[in-house]
Amino acid sequence: MDRKELAAFLRSRRERITPADVGLPAGPRRRIPGLRREEAAQLAFISTEYYTRLEQARAPRPSHEVLAGLARALRLSDAERDHLHHLAGAPPAPAPGPSREVRQSILDLLRRLPQAAAIVTSAAVEVIAWNDLAAALMEDFSAVPRRDRNLVRRAFLGPDPGGRRLFGVSDLDEFRRGSARRLRAVAARYPADPEVAELVRELREGSPAFARLWESHDVAAAPVMTKTFQHPLVGPVTVNCDVLDLADRDQQVVIYTAVPGSPSEQALRLLSVIGTQRMDVPT
Incomplete structure (x- = not known):
């Protein structure tokens, strides 16, 4: 003290x-x-x-x-x-679980990126905020249950087995490895959080692939610089991935941008107009 x-x-x-x-x-x-x-x-x-x-x-x-x-x-x-x-010589107790509250300034930032798809993920890799272009490129997260917004669960368990799983990304195997490593570190930071514990239990029991990765005890995830989304309306969209760490909330802002002048940039511009409407099904 x-x-x-x-x-x-x-x-x-x-x-x-x-x-x-x-x-x-x-x-x-x-x-x-x-x-x-x-x-x-x-x-x-x-x-x-x-x-x-x-x-x-x-x-x-x-x-x-x-x-x-x-x-x-x-x-x-x-x-x-x-x-x-x-x-006072009494270090604060760790937070009981990952924060899901996003600062207003970050929400404002997402809205000010009209030509970039951007999401915010919690420490447990749950999508907790997104902008309109992210909804058009990936999925309208407001239309799915909260449990299906967790990207680790989506990567290993669906909810669309046999479908395009995790928005048709090109690097699913790399994402699985990285997210399993990230979740192991999160489980150590929040040992008393029941949602994190239940997520790990569900993944270990429901996915042999996750169980094998979990048993490796790896915690360091390599950054992903680019990925390609196979979008059903505009085709492949290759984007750069930039991740901003929000250390005070243990969250990440993931920003997807296309190379200027590329076909992928044109696809993003088209998606910003189309939004989340489906044009590949009869009305």
Whole structure:
């Protein structure tokens, strides 16, 4: 526990919050910036004496419950909350499972890529956000159950055995190897998450190919630079794959772009007009 740094950090966070931020009246005699110590203590549900000792670097190590109260009272960001725990000598507990909440700025980014297909995947390789072109190129994810949006499950178990499996991608075997390795690392990061455990159990029991890959204990996945989608309407679409890691959410943004001037770029432009409508079946 770094008492001096913890004290300075608490004081700096308290002084940046105005009474109005937390629904308190400012009052006519307020002479200090931010909240008073007694106000911060009240919001954190701890005694003013104990909070004062924390800011004076004289208090014993706070419990996880106290740290949670301080983070809530001082409106700490995720990074600030982790920093608070480390200063207190009590590293934050790992997240119980992969986050499925996508930042609004990332959702806005997907919409601003009209000539690129883009998806966001969770740590467990579930598609949790996508733009219109990704829906046209791969599948309208809004029209399928959530369990069928998991790309590892799709790669090994269907849901369309004998069909075009995983959107007709050219690198299915490579994707299977990489996703199995990624899922093994995810299972180690989230050992208490029931969905991850159930996904691994289902894959091991339902797919001999996955079971063999799982038993290899490999965890490093090679990046995929290009792939080709065999689209039923526009034919083969070869795209470059760029992956952006969102470390704070343990998510990835996967962006598919075609070489400028190529037939695949023309196919993507056509798909951006067609959208998810089916033109290969009678109406």
